[in-house]
Amino acid sequence: MKKLTWITVLLIAISVLFFGYGYNKLQVLEEGVFTAWGNIESTLQRRADIIPNLVEVVKGYAKHERGTLLAVVEARAKATSTNISVEDLSSAEAMANLQKAQAGLSSALSRLLVVVERYPDLKANQNFLDLQHQLEGIENRINVARQRYNQAVGNFNSAIRKFPNNLINNSLLNLERKEYFKADEGSKIAPKVKF
Numbered sequence: 001m002k003k004l005t006w007i008t009v010l011l012i013a014i015s016v017l018f019f020g021y022g023y024n025k026l027q028v029l030e031e032g033v034f035t036a037w038g039n040i041e042s043t044l045q046r047r048a049d050i051i052p053n054l055v056e057v058v059k060g061y062a063k064h065e066r067g068t069l070l071a072v073v074e075a076r077a078k079a080t081s082t083n084i085s086v087e088d089l090s091s092a093e094a095m096a097n098l099q100k101a102q103a104g105l106s107s108a109l110s111r112l113l114v115v116v117e118r119y120p121d122l123k124a125n126q127n128f129l130d131l132q133h134q135l136e137g138i139e140n141r142i143n144v145a146r147q148r149y150n151q152a153v154g155n156f157n158s159a160i161r162k163f164p165n166n167l168i169n170n171s172l173l174n175l176e177r178k179e180y181f182k183a184d185e186g187s188k189i190a191p192k193v194k195f
Contacts, residue, residue: 022168026175029156033178034086036149040181043145044102047138048080051105054112054131075101075108089153090176099182109135146181153178 055072082101088094113132157177160169169175 019168019172022165023172026156026159026165026169026173029152029159030175032152033089033149033156036145036152037084037086037089040142040145040149043138043141044079047105047135047142048076050131050134050138051076051109054135057131072105072108072112075105079105089178092179095179095181150180153180 051072079101082098084091084094084098156175159165160175160177
């Protein structure tokens, strides 16, 4: 009887350790998704912060290109007003809305850079060059942050579906799959370059 009690205690201890490890692993992976998402938000905010400076520099040179500048300002306002909380990371609709707003901002910035091409003096202006380099760096950081987020989401989504973590998730946590950051519509079509 004493031996049976020890075996029972040992089996219970092993079960607790096993479930505890799986529980903790899923928590760490979900926090990794939240951290990666925070990095995306931080980088998007940095881009939104630098745009007013870029617009002001261009405005000084291209007064009659007001429509393009207004489009950039409006796109920035829309992009910064579209927010996703960590609770919405499982919502495909919320992610699509955010990506649509960010795509609108990217499009407006592209039109602004076309305007810049028309003004050689502006392209030579040191303030503009500094801002343009910062904006290019931010766009690169946004891309890296998106890739890291998608990697964290992939690790998390895989973990909650694999055995035995799926048992732990279904019985204790009920964590939902997170949505990937997807490419903008039409981004798979290569742009045509004409000279």
